[in-house]
Amino acid sequence: xxxxxxxxxxxNETLSKMREDxxxxxxxxxxxxxxxxxxxxxxxxxxxxxxxxxxxxxxENMVTRRLGNGIFVNPKPIYSSGIExxxxxxxxxxxxxxxxxxxxxxxxxxxxxxxxxxxxxxxDVQALARVERVRxxxxxxxxxxxxxVDHDLVPIGLIHSQDSIFKLIENHTGxxxxxxxxxxxxxxxxxxxxxxxxxxxxxxxxxxxxxxxxKDHEPILYSANYFKSDAFQFHxxxxxxx
Amino acid sequence: xxxxxxxxxxxNETLSKMREDxxxxxxxxxxxxxxxxxxxxxxxxxxxxxxxxxxxxxxENMVTRRLGNGIFVNPKPIYSSGIExxxxxxxxxxxxxxxxxxxxxxxxxxxxxxxxxxxxxxxDVQALARVERVRxxxxxxxxxxxxxVDHDLVPIGLIHSQDSIFKLIENHTGxxxxxxxxxxxxxxxxxxxxxxxxxxxxxxxxxxxxxxxxKDHEPILYSANYFKSDAFQFHxxxxxxx
Numbered sequence: 001x002x003x004x005x006x007x008x009x010x011x012n013e014t015l016s017k018m019r020e021d022x023x024x025x026x027x028x029x030x031x032x033x034x035x036x037x038x039x040x041x042x043x044x045x046x047x048x049x050x051x052x053x054x055x056x057x058x059x060e061n062m063v064t065r066r067l068g069n070g071i072f073v074n075p076k077p078i079y080s081s082g083i084e085x086x087x088x089x090x091x092x093x094x095x096x097x098x099x100x101x102x103x104x105x106x107x108x109x110x111x112x113x114x115x116x117x118x119x120x121x122x123x124d125v126q127a128l129a130r131v132e133r134v135r136x137x138x139x140x141x142x143x144x145x146x147x148x149v150d151h152d153l154v155p156i157g158l159i160h161s162q163d164s165i166f167k168l169i170e171n172h173t174g175x176x177x178x179x180x181x182x183x184x185x186x187x188x189x190x191x192x193x194x195x196x197x198x199x200x201x202x203x204x205x206x207x208x209x210x211x212x213x214x215k216d217h218e219p220i221l222y223s224a225n226y227f228k229s230d231a232f233q234f235h236x237x238x239x240x241x242x
Numbered sequence: 243x244x245x246x247x248x249x250x251x252x253x254n255e256t257l258s259k260m261r262e263d264x265x266x267x268x269x270x271x272x273x274x275x276x277x278x279x280x281x282x283x284x285x286x287x288x289x290x291x292x293x294x295x296x297x298x299x300x301x302e303n304m305v306t307r308r309l310g311n312g313i314f315v316n317p318k319p320i321y322s323s324g325i326e327x328x329x330x331x332x333x334x335x336x337x338x339x340x341x342x343x344x345x346x347x348x349x350x351x352x353x354x355x356x357x358x359x360x361x362x363x364x365x366d367v368q369a370l371a372r373v374e375r376v377r378x379x380x381x382x383x384x385x386x387x388x389x390x391v392d393h394d395l396v397p398i399g400l401i402h403s404q405d406s407i408f409k410l411i412e413n414h415t416g417x418x419x420x421x422x423x424x425x426x427x428x429x430x431x432x433x434x435x436x437x438x439x440x441x442x443x444x445x446x447x448x449x450x451x452x453x454x455x456x457k458d459h460e461p462i463l464y465s466a467n468y469f470k471s472d473a474f475q476f477h478x479x480x481x482x483x484x
Binding site: 011206233241 | 250253254257258261298301302303309325326327328329330333353355356357418419420421422423424425426427428429430431433444445446447448452471475476477478479480481482483484
């Protein structure tokens, strides 16, 4: 949409004010905004200006337009992290000033599949401890985690004793996770996990599938982490290669 | 699902064979697989084994189960790239052995919004050349690109002359893009763009919003790139920070 016919001073002032009001929870997360004509009246601007401001806020992902339903305020991400930085999920939540929690969904010992053996780069793994958990921030579900670790290394009975699998592996085995090789994948809707994380129908997940290694390149933990897109935001600096 | 009751030799062999058959296009992309009992008969294994194999292939993202519709083979990504490596979209497609192409959707000169001015870190930008394009690989739409560049630097009339905006900026201004600050965001479904990229209803997009800079940290190009998730795969090495 061309904004050439707009009063750019009015537009910029209204946009700043509206951004501020959203950031200060004048319009709280997940609430529906007033209809356009009311907003225009409240901010004392034309509907054209208000429309352009909303357009821009949609662009910036601060609000979402839902067909036939109005415009809703998006929740603010609790944590924005450089994707090349590996921390435990607990630490990410703690660094956002929230209290990390865990709900166990399933814990079982499974035979490694062919792809598990490939991930662990070993034919010696006899059994994997496989855990599914919901991680919460101040009680709200924000990440769904599936973790697999060699059952000889970490017996499954231990896993309930500690929120952080990173710490558990470290304390129990003396091995420290140093880096992860990660695939980044968008998931529109997951039959089971989207409901567990209380996702709205239009709310996507970011899936990080990652194999964790020690400093000596020993594969030690496989994770599939489904991050609720409004709770976690990832960024990266990309450097020119050609 | 526990696989303890499975014959693990049979399971592993069938999984390997099935993976191979998908990779060799015995089951071509987007095709529906035969029903489970037929697959089990063809591979001469039990239905239990076949079910576990399919479960694993769903996990590996090689096939997708669509409710009431059967199991479909996912297209293979044309290009897997380290997300910290910045190349032009044309180069990414070329490196995958495909012919890059461009369909112009819109090109216009717009006033910079407040957030544009923030991105370009300047109050001096008077007008932006804003271009929307579909990038194709061997004729198939794979990325939707929205680019904004200072109109004083690159007049909009020039943009039709060159597929690569990176090259255009370089040739016309002598300035070279050196890095980008990028936000990574999953998009479940985009009203307009999902249709243009011929996405299936369950097919997500990976949105990279990026500000590109010269070596001297001069902001020069803003892009929003919507990557079709089955065409591009991104990975990253994450290093432990704590």
